[in-house]
Amino acid sequence: MSETLRQLEPQLSVQPSSQPEPERQLQPPPLFQLAVPTQDPPTPRQQTQLQSELQLSESNPEHQTKPAWINHRKLLLFLLGFSLCAAILGLSYYMHHSLQNRSNKQAGSETPCLSPACQRASARLSTSADHFTRPCDYFLVTCGSDRLSTDSVGRQLGQGIPGQPQNQEEKVMWPERRGQSKKREDRRVDRKSVLLQYLREILESNDRPGSTAAQKAKGFYHSCLDTKSIDTAGAEPFLTLIQKLGGWAVSGQWNRTDFNSTLSLLMRDYATFPFFSLHMGKHPNETAHRTAKRYIQIDQPELLIPTEWNSKTQKSQANTQTLRPFLASCQRYLALLGAPPSSSMIHVGTFISLSSELAVAAAPLRYRLSKGQLYQRMTIKELQSQAPAIDWLGCLQAAFHPLPLVEDDHVLLHNLAYIVQMSRIIGKWLNKHELRSSGPLHTYMVFYLLHTLMPALDSRFSETAKNLSVALGNSEGEVPRWKHCVLETERGFDLVLSELLIQRTAHREAEEIIQNIFSFFKSKLRELMGTDQKSLQFVMKKVHSLIPRLWTTKEISSEADLDLLFSKVTVSTRGFFSNYVQLLSVWQKRRSQLLTEQTDATDILSVTPLLLGNELRFPVGMFVPPFFHPTYPRAMNYGAIAFLMAKDILHLILSDNCLLGYRVNLHCGVVYSQSETVYAVGECVWAHYLAVTQKTGRGRAFSLSAAQQQEVWVQYSALQIALQAYHQSLKNHPGDTSISGLSHTRLFLTSFSQVNCDSDPYRKFMPLEPSFLITVICAKSNLCPTSLQCHNKTQQHLLQPC
Known part of the structure; x- marks a missing residue:
């Protein structure tokens, strides 16, 4: 050894x-190295002692084994x-x-959320790809195939995107994602569709019976779904209704009813306005006053005949390409209603001729805005003298019964020139003796009533309308029957559905998110540097005066009031046409009530905040799954609905005040210089994006426009606001639950990635995939649960945080 x-x-x-x-x-x-002296050298006495010890060790046998x-x-x-x-x-x-990996490992110790809503959310997350495994691959996939073009962005949508492998390595690494590219190409979130789906669940639920009005709403919805009974009834319900109106000349049986009497009846009982439309609202110059009066507002009608605007002649006109399919559809409608072929062409011809004359008198909104034709105030008596063919007082009293209208009441006109010309056209057709027997004005009103009642008729009518739409170049997809029925139910039972929705909304949790988001939104505004200071001060003053709150209806105070309102409505499970006609009458009465009420009617289908006076109102329709649920972990709620709220507020307030300066607003005299903060953040985010895309060949450098810089700043700021608000919520109320074993921050970011493709009017300005903002916000940050560096080894680590 x-x-x-x-x-x-x-x-x-x-x-x-x-x-x-x-x-x-x-x-x-x-051990055998002599110690390095750290003090003075040894004295002679010490040296002598050391030598004697060495000699003793050499002469002693025991000391000879010590080195081993x-x-x-x-x-x-x-x-x-x-x-x-x-x-x-x-x-x-x-x-x-x-x-x-602390946040990832902590998730396992977090309390899991086991509510039914969380279980559904967990199931959705389990079917989604892991965004954090290959972040830059996932975050570069666009929300839709039409999102960005090669010319505007400089990358082919299919190049290098997971789900469309370009090499063998990716084919091996992403086998489960092949075949999913089409699904991922269109990940836009339509918030209105989400709300309609939630209302569908309410109408199809087997909850407690509830109020009688709620039962009638559900019965109406199910009768709408019963297409078999609707098709069996055919056109007979509508033909029976025509007989109640005195018949019509098309069938050979018409008792020559008075023009204004028939018009008043259509307006009162069937919410049908063939020659003009009616609305209720305040004058824009009076909206600052909380007690501002509401006026009857008279506008041109929705024209049935397709037209186009001629900018040279400044008039509407029809062309032969649109008239031919429109003529064919009118003939088809008359055939479905049993009109004799020998006489149908005459009635169709007079209908198109009258429609064309009225269309020429109409004008698009942008033209009327430029000519100052909106909100022209006059009394009903003055209107009668301007357009004598219509019995204005009688028609308005019928439409707004039982309100006691008189000739001295004021109304607002939005196209007086059309109203005057419409009166002349009606007077001319009434005096055409050779056409009195065919009743062209009465036939025109019956055609318009058919248009109103089309949703309640059998599929042959809707199929004819669809064919006309396709012939005119409209390529919108067919609306599912359930969505159509939810929309029709909401039209008549909006107060009932609003009450049911409010009952299911967690007010306390929603109010907490509203207040937190609005607080951090105000802090974000202070970061805007280089903006016109007068504009910034004006906006800050306006923002600080706003009161954010959840928007709930005050029109109906109890279920008993709802039952009373719908007490005269009798819902038949197999009679959708009858149900629909009853609801039209109730709907028109509701409109008349809004004329005298001081509270603003709640739009149940609203999904974005709106400004009303000094109130920033958030409709309850925003707070529905999968964006929000009271049992969700707060990380999931803040990652989804809080981000959408922050983005909506930024768009709503900043754009309306031209604060960031990329657009010309009618209320802005000049276009302000671009904010330094917006420019810096936009270019910083874009630098992160180019660092990835240029190396992989998925992009090339080009400068962002001011509009694109603003949209990048808005969405990046909205994500920051939502994340800051969530952290503040954790400070105020420590602890949060978890879903699918994800850490809090990772669940927040995952929730954001599920909704960041929200469809809104500003989507066209976003030059990159919104999910890519996760990579930017995690750069050189300890917020994120795992490193989000890209696999292509770009110099992303050299970029500065934005």
């Missing part, structure tokens, strides 16, 4: 000079020191690795 130790001794004693300093310190000191024992101890101490060094290095690596 001593021989072995002598062979090891030279190796153990060597200290390489090139060894790093830290490692040299971790090596055990060589010392060599043995040297090896043990070396091994002990080496083990200690390895343990320290291992512990350091473990601590570093543990801290890096």
Whole structure:
């Protein structure tokens, strides 16, 4: 053994000079090396004593075996020191690795959310791809195939995108994503469709019976779904209704009813307005007053005949390409209603001729705005003198019964020129003796009533309308029957559905998110540098005066009031046409009530905040799954609905005040200079994006426009606001639950990635995939649960945080 130790001794004693300093310190000191003097040299007496001790050791046999024992101890101490060094290095690596993945490992110890809503959310997340495994691949996929073109962005949508492998490596790494590219190409979130789906669940639920009005709403919805009964009834219900109106000349049975009497009846009982439309609302110059009066507002009608605007002649006109399919559809409608083929062409011809004359008198909204034709105030008596063919007082009294209207009441006109010309056209057709027997004005009103009642008729009528739409170039997809029925139910039972929705909304949780988001939104505004200071001060003053709140209806105070309102409605499970006609009458009465009420009617289908006076109102329709649920972890709620709220507020307030300066607003005299903050953030985010796309060939450098810079800043700021608000919520109420074992921050970001493709009017200005903002916000940050560096080894690590 001593021989072995002598062979090891030279190796153990060597200290390489090139060894790093830290490692040299971790090596055990060589046992046979004389200690380096650290004080004064030894005295002669000490030297003499040292020599005598050495001589004694040489003459003593026991001392001669000591070097071997010392060599043995040297090896043990070396091994002990080496083990200690390895343990320290291992512990350091473990601590570093543990801290890096701390949030992921903590999730397992978090309390899981086990509510039914959370279980459904967990099922959705389990079917989604793991966004954090290959972040830059996922975050570069666009929300829709029409989102960005090659010309505007400089990358082919299919190039290098997971789900469309370009090489064998990706084919191996992403086998489960092949075949999903089409689904992922269109990930836009239509918030209105989400709300309609939630209302569908309410109408189809088997909850407690509830109010009588709620039962009638559900019965109406189910009768709409019963297409078999609707098709079996055919056109007979509508033909029976025509007989109640005095018949019509098309069928050969018409009792020559009075023109204004028939018009008043259509307006009162069937919410049908063939020659003009009616609305209720305030004058824009009076909206600042909380007690501002509501007026009857008269506008041109929705024209049935397709027309186009001629900018040279400044008039509407029809062309032969649109008239031919329109003529064919009118003939088809008359055939479905049993009109004799021999006489149908005459009635169709007079209908198109009258429609064309009225269309020429109409004008698009943008033209009327430029000519100042909106909100022209006059009394009903003055209107009667301007357009004498219509019995204005009688028609308005019928439409707004039982309100006591008089000739001196004021109304607002939105196209007086059309109203005057419409009166002349009606007077001319009434005086055409050769056409009195065919009743062209009465036939025109019946055609318009058919248009109103089309949703309640059998599929042959809707199919004819669809064919006309396709012939005119409209390529919108067919609306599912359930969505059509929800919309029709909401039209008549909006107050009932609003009450049911409010009952299911967690007011306390929604109000907390509203207040937190609005607070951090105000802080974000203060970061705007380089903006016109007068504009910034004006906006800040306006923002601080706003009162954010959840928008709930105050029109109906109890279920008993709802039952009373719909007490005269009798819902038949197999009579959708009858149900629909009853609801038209109720709907018109509701409109008349809004004329005298001071509270604003709640739009149940509203999904974005709106400004009303000094109130920033958030409709309850925003707070529905999958964006929000009271049992969700707060991370999931804040990652989805809080981001959408922050984005909506930024768009609503900043754009309306031209604060960021990329657009010309009618209320802005000039276009303000671009904010330095918006420019800096937009270019910073874009630099992160180019660092990834240029290396992989998925993009090329080009400058962002001011509009694109603003939209990047808005969405990036909205994500920051939502994340800050969530952290503040955790401080105020420590602890949160988890879904699918995800950490809080990761669940927040995952929730955001599920909704960031929200469809809104500003989507066209977003030059990159919104999910990519997760990569930017996680750059050089300890917020994120895992490193989001891209696999293409770009110089992303050299970029500055935005």
